[in-house]
Amino acid sequence: MASCSTDYSAIVFALTAIIIVPIFLFIFLVYHNIIMRYWNYLATVPWNWPILGMTPTVIAHIHRVHDRLTEVIQEVGSTYLFKGVWFSGMDLLFTVDTSNINHILSVNFERYPKGPDFKYIFDILGDGIFNSDSDVWRALRKTAYALVHDHKYLKFLETITLKKVKEELVPILQTVSENGSVLDFQDLFQRLSFDVTCMLVTGSDLHSLSLGFRHLFSKAIDDVEEVILLRHFYPKKLWELQKKLQIGQPVKLKQAWEIIDENISTLIASKRESLKNQMKEKEGGDDDEEGADLITSYITNMNKDDKFLRDTVLNFMIAGRDGLSATLSWIFFCLSNNPIVVEKIREELRTTIPTSEPCDQWRIFSTEEVDKLVYLHATLYETLRLYPPLPFQHKVSVHHDVLPSGHHIKPKTKILFSLYALGRMSEVWGKDCFEFKPERWISENGKIKHVPSYKFLAFNAGPRTCLGKQVALIGVKIVAAAIIYNYNVIQQSGHEVVPSSSIILHMKRGLKVRVTKRWIT
Numbered sequence: 001m002a003s004c005s006t007d008y009s010a011i012v013f014a015l016t017a018i019i020i021v022p023i024f025l026f027i028f029l030v031y032h033n034i035i036m037r038y039w040n041y042l043a044t045v046p047w048n049w050p051i052l053g054m055t056p057t058v059i060a061h062i063h064r065v066h067d068r069l070t071e072v073i074q075e076v077g078s079t080y081l082f083k084g085v086w087f088s089g090m091d092l093l094f095t096v097d098t099s100n101i102n103h104i105l106s107v108n109f110e111r112y113p114k115g116p117d118f119k120y121i122f123d124i125l126g127d128g129i130f131n132s133d134s135d136v137w138r139a140l141r142k143t144a145y146a147l148v149h150d151h152k153y154l155k156f157l158e159t160i161t162l163k164k165v166k167e168e169l170v171p172i173l174q175t176v177s178e179n180g181s182v183l184d185f186q187d188l189f190q191r192l193s194f195d196v197t198c199m200l201v202t203g204s205d206l207h208s209l210s211l212g213f214r215h216l217f218s219k220a221i222d223d224v225e226e227v228i229l230l231r232h233f234y235p236k237k238l239w240e241l242q243k244k245l246q247i248g249q250p251v252k253l254k255q256a257w258e259i260i261d262e263n264i265s266t267l268i269a270s271k272r273e274s275l276k277n278q279m280k281e282k283e284g285g286d287d288d289e290e291g292a293d294l295i296t297s298y299i300t301n302m303n304k305d306d307k308f309l310r311d312t313v314l315n316f317m318i319a320g321r322d323g324l325s326a327t328l329s330w331i332f333f334c335l336s337n338n339p340i341v342v343e344k345i346r347e348e349l350r351t352t353i354p355t356s357e358p359c360d361q362w363r364i365f366s367t368e369e370v371d372k373l374v375y376l377h378a379t380l381y382e383t384l385r386l387y388p389p390l391p392f393q394h395k396v397s398v399h400h401d402v403l404p405s406g407h408h409i410k411p412k413t414k415i416l417f418s419l420y421a422l423g424r425m426s427e428v429w430g431k432d433c434f435e436f437k438p439e440r441w442i443s444e445n446g447k448i449k450h451v452p453s454y455k456f457l458a459f460n461a462g463p464r465t466c467l468g469k470q471v472a473l474i475g476v477k478i479v480a481a482a483i484i485y486n487y488n489v490i491q492q493s494g495h496e497v498v499p500s501s502s503i504i505l506h507m508k509r510g511l512k513v514r515v516t517k518r519w520i521t
Helices: 002-044 055-060 062-076 098-107 115-121 134-148 151-179 185-202 216-231 236-245 249-276 294-302 306-336 339-350 374-386 469-486
Strands: 079-082 092-095 392-396 414-418 487-491 512-517
Touching: 055 062, 062 079, 062 092, 062 414, 098 392, 115 392, 134 294, 151 185, 151 469, 151 512, 185 216, 185 249, 185 294, 185 306, 185 469, 216 249, 216 306, 236 249, 249 294, 249 306, 294 306, 306 339, 306 374, 306 469, 306 487, 339 374, 339 469, 374 469, 469 487
Parallel strands: 092 414
Antiparallel strands: 079 092, 392 414, 487 512
């Protein structure tokens, strides 16, 4: 009987072990998973500190602010309320919800202007088109749209871009390819786009493409853009106190502002003098390129004062210089990691060359030629999806509203769209959203797919869609095609490329590359 009892107990113990242990193990794993997920959640989501709000998190991650925001949105959802310092008015609603973006930028455009806080943060832009709202903005946009879409202006753009590429960019690339030195492509493109934009806007060539010299005007714009990003998270009273004490970021802004104003004043005075002395007289009727720059049109046709011209020059300089240089920099970063894409672009470029011309020699491509290229266009759009030059959009509500996501909006609520994060949302772009795939832009019939602007926000959406879109595309394609077809670009081994902390998506340490020629010249 004792033996039977012992056997019975052993059986019960074994059955208990078989049943209970897995149950306890399952419970342990579930709770462990929950705890770890909550721990990771706390590690990702900014902590709302007493008084300081979530500002300490911004400060801790300011060196990687764009990727940090992407991580937070991926963890908490497509719309997220950032709590600033208590009673500072610094609360921000971040969203990458496409229905919200369409609701704000298009459907209810009038309810969401840029607002006075935007103008305060971007005060250096004055009363230019980017700071303006309502009827003032409409008048500025109508005039600017007519000027930048004029056939003479577009021809002027092609002429000066091709000239800069042939006479200044190519000699630099030739020299670097021969001596084998390392070149910072971002710096090169900033110099090139600065010169091209300055000529388009003012008619003056500042010749900053010389690698031994960096124009103070361009450097001052970089400084301004870094300060403006910080001002988004700076309590207004703290900013005004530092400004009064002449310490910190306000001093940096003031110094850059003075340099910018001095340079623009000189350019405007030079333009007025040249027009007065009739040094820019037309010699070929409507086909003449002289006087095709924007400021000539504003002075001769509209008699605008220097304050208006100053604000206009700076607004267009920032838009043109940064849009062109940032896009070119990121294109070649993407291409350096995707050699198959490079070969596809080269093959497409060869299709534009007449059969009477050899395909194995140095060549520059015109606007008409690059405009036909679908794969190059798709590559450009794919770059802009992942690396939009302007990574943020800023709006403010003027009425109570309920967003499609269900979030209630009070008047004066500040809303920021993260274009950088938007391009990395799997629910918008698919599970391969982090991959660089130009093919995602090409339809089955071989044409560029139409993607709603509220999904692809690189050129804005709604009534404020970028009026310089055509100008930007032409400039980027001409420069990119010339380099891709004639040179091999190899990113320097070990060089880390990351976005900088700025309102413009520059590269923190530039893009260090080596260049080799494809053709014997």
